[in-house]
Amino acid sequence: GASNYTFACASWSQQSEDWLNAHAKAFAFFGGVPEIVVPDNLKSAVRKxxxxxxxINPSYQQLAAHYQTAIVxxxxxxxxxxAKAEVAVQIVERWIMARLRHQTFFTLASLNQAIRFLLEDLNQRPFKKLPGSRASQFAQRDKPALKPLPSQPYQYTDIKQARVHIDYHVEYDKHYYSVxxxxxxxxxxxxASDNTIAIYHHGKRIASHPRSYRQGAHSTCVxxxxxxHKEMQEWSPERFLSWAGDIGVETREVVNAILQEKRHHEQSYRRILALLSNAKKYGRDRLNNACGRALLIHSPTRSSVESILKQGLDQVPVETPGNAEQEELNLDHHENVRGEDYFH
Structure with missing residues (x-):
């Protein structure tokens, strides 16, 4: 402005986040926002x-919208x-950078603390040919022309385009968010802000997620x-065991055995669904009997149960030692059996 009131700070780079946060610090330092901001043409400001x-870079446009100012x-x-900015650069080089050139700083915060001290000295230094100082002239001439700061503090937002993957997720910073x-x-x-990921399509917000910094992980809304996929999301071992238990104890045991086969239960869900669907085709009793027979032969798998059902083995009595003994007793009393007395 007319006062040449100067602000300066150090940042790690001229990348978009550092560049825009420097604007926020400058507006806070001035205590207001100008009608127009005239930047250089660095990539963080101008894409083309x-x-x-x-x-204009979209993130820069968003900052301008937040502060209700124009970027020209x-x-x-x-x-x-x-021209004012060019002169300010020369002043900062002479009155701040030159005075710090022999000092070593180990943190960015300590460097900025030293800059603030020298900046205060620069702005309070009396003019040689004009009354007052940069600070006093700013308070009289420039400050009244500034617009007030917004009620909410600025938060940097990185804006990028992404293509939706076949699994309906988009990747940002090596994390995947659903749409x-x-x-x-x-x-x-x-x-993307520090805390939130907002996703837009043709200017309309279509998804919002808390930001996650877990690389390779997914944030998915049902x-x-x-x-x-929704149906699979609702599946659980407890639900399958309850469903199988309604059919019969043996069916529940087979389902539990299938669940124990895999390290992750989700890998077994489709096989269990296929197993339980046999209740519609063969009936609940036959399915439970087939599961019982599969348990007896130590093969509690979907394929074994379905094989038993197809061959009708669930309807054939299972041979056990007790059954064989009973058959022998029945044979002793058959009319065609003469008995041991016949031979004496």
Whole structure:
């Protein structure tokens, strides 16, 4: 502004997050927001330079919307478009950077603390030919023209485009977030803050997730799943055991045996569903009898139970030592058997 009131801070880089957070610090330092911000054409500000219609970085546009200000980049190779900024750079180099050049700082915070001290000295230094200082002139001339700061603090949001994978998830920072399954292969916009992931399609928010920093993991909403996946989500070992128990004790034992075969129960769910579906085809009693026979032969598997049902073995009495003994007793009293007295 007219006062040349100066702000400076150190950051790790000129990447988008550092660049935009520096804006937030500057606005807080000034205690207000100007009508127009005139930046240079670095990538964090402008995606594609153009003399008349520069393509502003979406994250930068979002910052401008938050502070209700306009971004008007300087024209390429036209330093006079931001003459005040060019002069401020020279002042900071002479009055701050030069005075710190022999010091070593081990943290960014300690460097910024030293900068703040020298910045205060710079802005309070009296002008040589004009009355007052940068600070006093700012309070009189520039501060009244600033718009108030927004009530909510600015939070950096990274904005990127992503394509929805075949599993209806999009990847951001090596974590996967779900969207509606009907958007598979569509391009969406991911807006990521420190705490939230918001996903947009054609300007409409379609999903929102708490941000996760677990790489390779998935954040999935049930409402985004296709019907078949929703049904699988509702399955559990307890539900299958209860369902099998309604058919019979033997069926429950077979289901429990199938569940114990795999390290992860989910790997057994489809086989159990196939097993229990035989109750519709053969009836509950036959299925339970077949499960009982499978347990007797120590083969409690879906394939064994279905083989028993197909061959009708569930309807054949099982041979046991007790049955064989009873058959011998019955033979002793048959009319065609003469008995031991006949031979004496």
């Amino acid at each position: 330079t153009d003399r008349y219609e520069p393509d 980049p300087a024209r390429p190779y036209k330093p006079k478009d931001k 509606g399954h009907h958007l598979v292969k569509q391009v969406v916009e991911v807006q 409402e985004h799943m296709p019907r078949a």
